[in-house]
Amino acid sequence: xxxxxxxxxxxxxxxxxxxxxxxxxxxxxxxxxxxxxxxxxxxxxxxxxxxxxxxxxxxxxxxxxxxxxxxxxxxxxxxxxxxxxxxxxxxxxxxxxxxxxxxxxxxxxxxxxxxxxxxxxxxxxxxxxxxxxxxxxxxxxxxxxxxxxxxxxxxxxxxxxxxxxxxxxxxxxxxxxxxxxxxxxxxxxxxxxxxxxxxxxxxxxxxxxxxxxxxxxxxxxxxxxxxxxxxxxxxxxxxxxxxxxx
Amino acid sequence: xxxxxxxxxxxxxxxxxxxxxxxxxxxxxxxxxxxxxxxxxxxxxxxxxxxxxxxxxxxxxxxxxxxxxxxxxxxxxxxxxxxxxxxxxxxxxxxxxxxxxxxxxxxxxxxxxxxxxxxxxxxxxxxxxxxxxxxxxxxxxxxxxxxxxxxxxxxxxxxxxxxxxxxxxxxxxxxxxxxxxxxxxxxxxxxxxxxxxxxxxxxxxxxxxxxxxxxxxxxxxxxxxxxxxxxxxxxxxxxxxxxxxxxxxxxxxxxxxxxxxxxxxxxxxxxxxxxxxxxxxxxxxxxxxxxxxxxxxxxxxxxxxxxxxxxxxxxxxxxxxxxx
Numbered sequence: 001x002x003x004x005x006x007x008x009x010x011x012x013x014x015x016x017x018x019x020x021x022x023x024x025x026x027x028x029x030x031x032x033x034x035x036x037x038x039x040x041x042x043x044x045x046x047x048x049x050x051x052x053x054x055x056x057x058x059x060x061x062x063x064x065x066x067x068x069x070x071x072x073x074x075x076x077x078x079x080x081x082x083x084x085x086x087x088x089x090x091x092x093x094x095x096x097x098x099x100x101x102x103x104x105x106x107x108x109x110x111x112x113x114x115x116x117x118x119x120x121x122x123x124x125x126x127x128x129x130x131x132x133x134x135x136x137x138x139x140x141x142x143x144x145x146x147x148x149x150x151x152x153x154x155x156x157x158x159x160x161x162x163x164x165x166x167x168x169x170x171x172x173x174x175x176x177x178x179x180x181x182x183x184x185x186x187x188x189x190x191x192x193x194x195x196x197x198x199x200x201x202x203x204x205x206x207x208x209x210x211x212x213x214x215x216x217x218x219x220x221x222x223x224x225x226x227x228x229x230x231x232x233x234x235x236x237x238x239x240x241x242x243x244x245x246x
Numbered sequence: 247x248x249x250x251x252x253x254x255x256x257x258x259x260x261x262x263x264x265x266x267x268x269x270x271x272x273x274x275x276x277x278x279x280x281x282x283x284x285x286x287x288x289x290x291x292x293x294x295x296x297x298x299x300x301x302x303x304x305x306x307x308x309x310x311x312x313x314x315x316x317x318x319x320x321x322x323x324x325x326x327x328x329x330x331x332x333x334x335x336x337x338x339x340x341x342x343x344x345x346x347x348x349x350x351x352x353x354x355x356x357x358x359x360x361x362x363x364x365x366x367x368x369x370x371x372x373x374x375x376x377x378x379x380x381x382x383x384x385x386x387x388x389x390x391x392x393x394x395x396x397x398x399x400x401x402x403x404x405x406x407x408x409x410x411x412x413x414x415x416x417x418x419x420x421x422x423x424x425x426x427x428x429x430x431x432x433x434x435x436x437x438x439x440x441x442x443x444x445x446x447x448x449x450x451x452x453x454x455x456x457x458x459x460x461x462x463x464x465x466x467x468x469x470x471x472x473x474x475x476x477x478x479x480x481x482x483x484x485x486x487x488x489x490x491x492x493x494x495x496x497x498x499x500x501x502x503x504x505x506x507x508x509x510x511x512x513x514x515x516x517x518x519x520x521x522x523x524x525x526x527x528x529x530x531x532x533x534x535x536x537x538x539x540x541x542x543x544x545x546x547x548x549x550x551x552x553x554x555x556x557x558x559x560x561x562x563x564x565x566x567x568x569x570x
Contacts, residue, residue: 052470083472093467097486097565106481107471139565159472 002030003063004163004194005051010060012046012218020046022218023060030162033195035205035226038215039241044198047215048165051196052085053078065162083111086156090168092148094140094155100127101136104155112159119158126154130184146177150184157188164188166197202245206230214238274539282530283540289524290544293360293515299352302344303363310366313337314551318558338370356434360515362544368438368506368516373499375442380449381484387454398450405447411508413444418512437509441502449498456491457483489563496556500549507545517541 005028012021020043028034036044049055051064053073061070067081094103104123108114114122127133130150132143140148149169156164166185170178182204189195189208199205205212205226212229214221214237222235233239283290292303317330345367347353359367386398405413417440421431460483468478488495510519521537524530530537 054466054470079472079474082470085470087470089463089467091463093463095464095467095482095486097489099565107473110477110481111472141565155471 004028004030004032004065005196006063007047007050008061010047010050010062011058012043012050012055013058019043019218021050021057021060024215024218024220025060026213026220026223028163028194028196030194031192032210033189033193033197033208035209035212036196036198036215037200037205037212037241038221041217042215043218044215045167048087048167048196048198051163051165052082052087054087083159084161085163085165086159086161087165088149088152088156088167088169090171092140092145092152092172094148094151096140099137099139100132100143100151103140103151104158107155108158122158123154126157127151129187130154131180144177145173146180149173149177149181153181153184153188163194163196166195166199168198168200170199170201200245202230202242214241216241278536278539279533280536280540282524282533282536286520286524289361289520290517291361292363293520294358295360295363296354296358299347299354302347302351302354303359303361306341306344306363307366309340310337314555318554338374341367341370356432359434361520362517364434364514365503365506365516365548368434368441368509368514369499369503371438372441372445372506373502375438376445376449376502377495379442379446381453381488383446383450384453384457385479387450388457402447402450405444406451408444410441410444410505411511414440414508414512416440417443433512433514437512437514441505441509445498445502448501449495452491452494452498453487455494456487456489459490460486492556492560492563496553499556500552503548503552504545517544 005026007024007026010021010024011019013019022043024043024047026034036047038044046055050057050062050069053069057069057071059071061068063069064081065084067077069077069081094100095106098106101120101123104126105116105119108119108122109116124133124136127136130153132147132150135143135147135151140151143151153169169185170181173181178201182201185195185197185204186208197204197209207226209226211223212226213223214229214233214235216237221237222229222233224234228234229238230242233242288300291307292300295303313330313333317334343349343351345354345359345363346356383398383402386394387402389395389398408416414437417436418433421436421439425431464482464486465478468482469475473481506516507518509516510522513519515523518541521541525534525537
């Protein structure tokens with residue numbers, strides 16, 4: 001199996017003496033779904049934000065789709081990765097001044113230099129896939145949170161990425177809106193997309209993840225298959241976390 | 247016991263207001279002599295522009311008025327709406343061509359420009375120069391490069407610390423010093439440049455406010471889609487920031503229009519300049535009230551039109567409201 005992301009000894013600190021990432025190493029295979037769990041402040045968001053260069057590293061190195069990122073990487077290397085790695089945020093971060101269609105077709109037109117008609121055609125197809133085709137000509141503020149997040153997924157997919165990163169994609173949603181977003185992600189996983197998902201959704205992790213990684217205080221506590229993790233976690237810290245969640 | 251006092255006071259105030267209002271109206275209808283305004287209407291519109299060519303500045307004014315009406319009634323005129331941005335952006339070069347001449351029209355020197363057409367030109371010219379400069383200064387002030395940030399900040403703070411009238415005088419005296427000998431730019435252009443340099447500092451601060459209102463996550467979202475920092479600024483951040491800044495920018499635009507009256511002190515015969523020269527004419531001696539009331543009415547009308555246009559633009563630019 002080819003490795004999509006390989007992280008070696010990542011260290012990142014926001015303030016001296018407190019490491020958000022404290023020597024994190026991991027591998028994500030192509031086509032794999034890795035779910036990252038852990039208490040807030042454990043470094044999970046910071047970790048996946050290093051995968052596309054939103055966070056810089058203090059030391060350690062990353063190999064993302066064959067491009068090397070480390071403490072000394074250049075903007076050019078990051079740009080090379082971003083077109084191939086999609087990201088979905090907790091707060092959707094759609095562009096409020098653009099229609100749904102323009103939100104999705106902006107990057108294909110401006111970054112990949114695709115023809116406007118082709119990019120819009122693609123956007124419509126993706127919206128269809130997300131089950132919200134009829135929203136194409138509305139603006140983000142007119143959509144529910146769940147719909148906005150599905151637009152955000154479509155926007156990331158429009159660049160035809162090889163890896164998708166999800167940073168707590170359902171944490172800002174009303175409970176009754178969570179399922180529609182998770183369903184879209186499930187569909188994506190079924191299609192063989194390589195995914196790294198930071199989430200607190202235990203059901204999703206259990207059902208969709210190939211592996212679950214548990215983090216605490218900037219370190220990887222354990223990485224297991226979901227079956228083992230949820231029924232028979234190896235580490236005391238994982239078990240304590242799970243007992244608080246359920 | 248206070249109730250009677252209240253009633254009495256209210257009654258007295260009403261009588262006083264009524265008397266003041268009535269005497270004002272009485273003066274306007276019977277006391278005032280409006281010949282100073284009526285006979286000089288052409289002068290107010292175009293200044294001392296050569297009589298044979300007066301249609302040119304007049305056409306300018308008419309075009310602007312027509313454009314304003316079309317814009318405000320826009321939604322009801324359907325097809326016209328599409329061409330509006332084009333028509334508006336064509337207005338400034340068209341206006342300058344009509345006033346200055348050349349390209350088939352006989353050239354007319356700036357010393358004969360005047361009146362409302364000059365006021366319009368000064369406002370539009372300095373506004374169009376100041377806006378891009380202001381945006382650049384706002385971006386400079388938020389730049390990561392210390393030289394750029396320091397320079398922009400120093401410029402903005404300096405300009406805001408100097409009164410406009412001083413900047414205008416500096417403009418008249420200093421700009422010629424920077425030019426090679428023999429090159430001379432005329433008074434109107436010097437005034438427009440000085441005015442724009444001044445207004446840009448204020449516009450920069452309004453735009454900076456708009457930029458600050460856009461959450462950094464918008465830039466992040468643009469970055470992860472592979473947009474370059476420049477594309478992110480152009481396509482994502484600036485359009486939103488300018489929308490936020492629009493109400494304060496309107497304020498600046500109205501201020502700009504009114505402040506063109508300061509140019510009368512530099513000897514330009516825009517609206518106020520015309521009024522001053524008329525009042526100095528023995529035929530209209532002592533007609534201060536009439537002239538200044540008329541002047542106030544013209545400025546009020548122009549500023550109201552601007553405010554209406556700005557509100558119209560705000561609605562047009564609000565995606566959700568205009569989509570309905």
